[in-house]
Amino acid sequence: DGIARYSITLAQYAFLYPMLDKLCCVSEEVKNSLSAFPWIKDEKKQVVYNVHNIERIITKSKEELSDIAEQEIFSYPTIVYCGRLDRNKAPMRAIEAFAKAQRPKNAQLVFIGDDQENLRTELEKAAKRLNIDSQIHFLGRKVNPYQYIGRSSALISSSYSEGLPGVMIEALSLGVPVVTTNSSKGIWEIFSKS
DSSP, rough: HHHHHHHHHIIIIIIGGGGGGGGEEESSHHHHHHGGGGSOOGGGGEEOOOOOHHHHHHHHHTTTTOOOOHHHTTTTTTTEEEESSSTTTTTHHHHHHHSSSSSOOTTTEEEESOTTTTTTHHHHHHHHHOOOGEEEEEEESOTTTTHTTSSSEEEEOOSSSOSSHHHHHEEEEEEEEEEOOOOHHHHHHHHHHH
């Protein structure tokens, strides 16, 4: 599956992209990564940052949590991971960091997002082995993640690589601190503009 997907991507780069008038990239990091494909001319590459409706994000963050169990979780210091559960996003790193961190004993780690690579069982086993399973919560995909991010003490981004992590922009716009890996120059683009 991975080799087929990679081959399709290369075919797109080789045949489709040179025909485009412009190729928009979400960050300088992504734009620079395309230098590996000499058939995509530099003058066709342009950085266009994703638009974030900050006013809407702030409004959505103020919506009440209706679930009593979720209200209980967020009554404690809470760190939120918001994104797909996949190997590149490295949720295991978040669990391991949480276990090692100096933090309040009642701190919680909440995962919001789809389990795209069936990692949840593996993550639950790790949390149990590290004796933090009662503090780890998997809430799945949420229509409004901002009401969770806005109530958190911090957002964690544990990825191996990122283009331009929009969830970091959203958290920072809500005044929520971000703990992140140095996964790309895109992260430095965010911090240099905030």
